[in-house]
Amino acid sequence: MSYFWDFFQHLFNPRxxxxxxxxxxxxxxxxIIFAETGFFIGFFLPGDSLLFTAGIFGKDLCKNFYNVPLIVIILIVASVAILGNIQGYWLGYKSGKLLYKKKDSFxxxxxxxxxxxxxxQKYKTTALIMSRFLPMLRTFAPIVAGAIRVDFKKFMIYNIIGALAWTFSLMLSxxxxxxxxxxxxxxLEWIILIIISITTLPIILNIIKKKKILL
Structure with a gap:
């Protein structure tokens, strides 16, 4: 049990x-990438910092995975991010209305x-691209898309673009x-802090503007 707890704590230390x-x-x-984008409980997982750190340790990742080029690793990660969003979409499609009635939990x-x-509602389907770079929204945007019955083909176009932009930009950086x-x-601690600040600032400002609606 203590080993599991130690591992859980270390999830927030990508290095x-x-x-x-x-x-x-x-x-x-x-x-982690699949869970963060595929299930609503994954909103707390450190996707951005993990991808950036994965780029830093890209040489080791390639060496430990049949010495494939880094671009192959990135495409694998992007594919899983795409699948995660598909899972989130169908979760919203099947149970979106029930989620709005669900009681808050941890x-x-x-x-x-x-x-x-x-x-x-503000950014329409382009929100699927933008949300990739915004913690929390990355998890819930595909669920909302499914809940409001966005056309699946249109969803997939923005899903693929967003996943590729997210994984390539952070890992190559x-x-x-x-x-x-x-x-x-x-x-790394300072770099990760900067990444978190940059990615969360827009949504924090948006929350402040919309605070009255949530009260």
Whole structure:
């Protein structure tokens, strides 16, 4: 039990995952990316920082996965992100109305669903691309899309574009910044904090504007 709790705590330390799990690090990354985009309980998972850190440790990931090129690793991650959104879409399609009646719990806050819906109403289907870079919305945007019955073909177009833009931009940024600044590995905490700040600032400002609606 203590081992499981230690592992859960370390999920928020991406460097620990890539340094300690070797051959299985990629599969842990894929599981987290799928859970974050495929289930409403995944909103707290560190997708952005994991992808950026995966880019920094890209050479090790490739070495531990049959020495494939980094672009193959990124495409695998993007494919899982696409599948996660499909899972989220069908979750919303099948039970979206029930989710709005669901009581709040540790893993589920109805206000997150409402914020995602407001965001989706403002940006329409392009919200599926934008939400990839916004924690919390990344989880709930596909659920909202399914709940309001967005055309599945249109959903898939924006789903694919968003997944590719998200994975390629973050993983390649980590990869090339590490090449340019090898000491980057020693300051991951600050880099991750900056990423979180950049990605969450827009949604925080939007929440402030919409606060009266949520009260």
């Amino acid at each position: 620990w995952i890539f340094l300690h799990f070797g051959n299985t690090a990629l599969f842990i990354l894929l599981a 893993f589920f806050k109805k206000k997150h669903l409402i914020i995602a819906k407001l965001f989706y 980590g990869h090339y910044l590490d090449k340019r600044f090898p000491e980057l590995k020693n300051h």
